[in-house]
Amino acid sequence: MIFLLLPAIVLASGLPGEYYDGPSMLIQGMVDKGVALETIYLILILPVIVTVIAFARQIIGLTALGVYTPSMIAISFLVTGVEYGLILFLIAIIVGSLGRSIARKIRLSYLPRMAMVLSLVSFVIFGVFWFSAYYDLFLDQLMIFPILVMILITEKFISVQVEQGNKRASALVLETLVLSVACFFLVNWSIVRTFILDYPLVVLLTLVINFIIGKWTGLRLFEFYRFRKVIKHVELAEKK
């Protein structure tokens, strides 16, 4: 039932505001009251990002560090720009794992140790700030929100490192990064942007998509590759 109703709701949300080809009436109203368009867009795009991540996990097989981490990174990239965001991210991860390997040598309890590592990350990012201020680089992108996100992710990365080993953690980070960058480009695409702002309730469709993805029991794309030798071997059994 709800699936039939959805398209109707979505189309209704597209009713134009004051200007015929502007954002939908719904959004126009909010903007007129003083809500920033950018904030509205970020809230609306979040369901799209998490759906992309769910798709990447269930259908493609990219594991990444959960749902929350890649979506946070993608949104931070939106704020900082992708180049600066990547630099920050790499600095945080590298300093984080270096700090961890040093901190492991000194015997400390988990939380103080993690706190030290994260402080170290903060100091280094402070150094980056100083550097950018001195050379007038990226000044307009120096915002606290994305930096906090990076630091949070460092903790997540380190705990994966402890639990599952260096190699697995690095692979996960790489997958997360690829996914975040992909999400960033999708979200930053002007066609997507206009479409979402014109038809804001389109995001409800993500519920349907996620329902379908959640019921999918087929092999993930990467699993076809992972089990290629087994698949080849099934052939032999069938020849009989």
Next chain:
Amino acid sequence: MLSWLKKSKQILGMNARNLSFVRPGNSKKKVALADNKIRTKKLLEKHGLPVSKLICAIKQRRDFYNFDWNGLPSSFVLKPNRGLGGEGIVVTFGKKKNNKWVLPNDKEASLADIRYHVSNILEGDYSKTSAPDIAFFEERIKIHPAFKLYSYKGIPDIRVIVYNRVPIMAMLRLPTKHSKGKANLHQGGICVGIDVSSGTTTYAIQHNHLIEYLPDIKLKLRGIKIPNWDEILELAIKATIACGLNYVGVDIAIDREKGPMILELNAHPGLSIQLANLAPLKDRLLRVRGLKIRTAKKGIKVAKDLFGGEIEDEVEGLTGKKILGVVNDIKIKNKAGEWIPVQAKLDTGAGITAIDEEFARQLGFAEAIDYYLGFNIKRVLTKEEVDDLSQRKVWQDLEKHKDIVAVAKIYSSHGISYRMEIPLLIELAATEINLNSSVIIREHLKYPIIIGRRDLKKFLIDPTK
């Protein structure tokens, strides 16, 4: 391409594992139980199943401070209660004179190191969400001699996937130098697939690549016979019955003295077992879904009937030839028409089948043998002597006896022998074969009959069987 897709449908992927097998069969409460190693251990013990003995659990800081650290034995295993994939496990092999414990990677650990590790476990370093955890010490399992050559400073374990009380697939995990003595796959251990019916290893993988030999020492990984195989399968099924899970990976290690013991249960067993066996899981799971299996014995029987000897079946299917081991129980018809059971050796190094004189006499060929002995032919001859016999056409005279159908010249390292051949009817692997066998005089063979190449054309020989 279309058939490739069809084949891929037999593979179990992550989505299908979770949605179709783990979720319906495993209730949340019971999954939590399997994730809790101490509770699992206690439950299994209550059901009378063998587990490695718990030495002590350190549940909280207070236990940590009150614990009698000096009472720790010289060899133990330290584990986090909710650890993932073998991380955070410390194994000690003994205590040195300097009061330090020996670790697998030739390192040593002092009491302070052990205490620090316990402290880290309590803090939740190795638990899923960094939540506080319990650390526990248990007895170390002693390696079974069958595995001694194959594992690098650790205990190999056997993972059996059980679904619906039927053992579906199994693999042997060997710790390597690279995996620091741990048997977990992603840490560099080797996984070797096991044929469920015979308990013999099949294919092996390391780092997701097929390998044939054990790295460094070039030991063949195929054909290792797992000791106590049926007992292992039975334990695996009983463990799943005890814990009430329907789809589980059961990890079992074999102790030198106490035999198979359950290490832990895994409610979300990994999928790589398909690679180690080069066989698809989903196909097998679907075949046992819905069966009503009551006892472990029945489960084993179903597994052996359904999944046994797949590799052999494949080879047999392709070549049309049966696979046999080196030593086989066969039957031979004696002259009175009775079938006599006997052990035969299949020898692809010999051209012609040979039978021991004594045994041939028992079968009723005494008269023919005495007739042959009457010719006074030496057991070992030189080339000239054989040429002389051929020239005199002695074989024609020999073949005058009704039981001597041919004469064979057998060349060996000692020289040449001139043997009589008698006709035999044998039954090997349910096939009746008419053959001529040479008779070996006065050598007292270990096996009364050795079957040579000439009569083995219908078979393939697998020396590991």
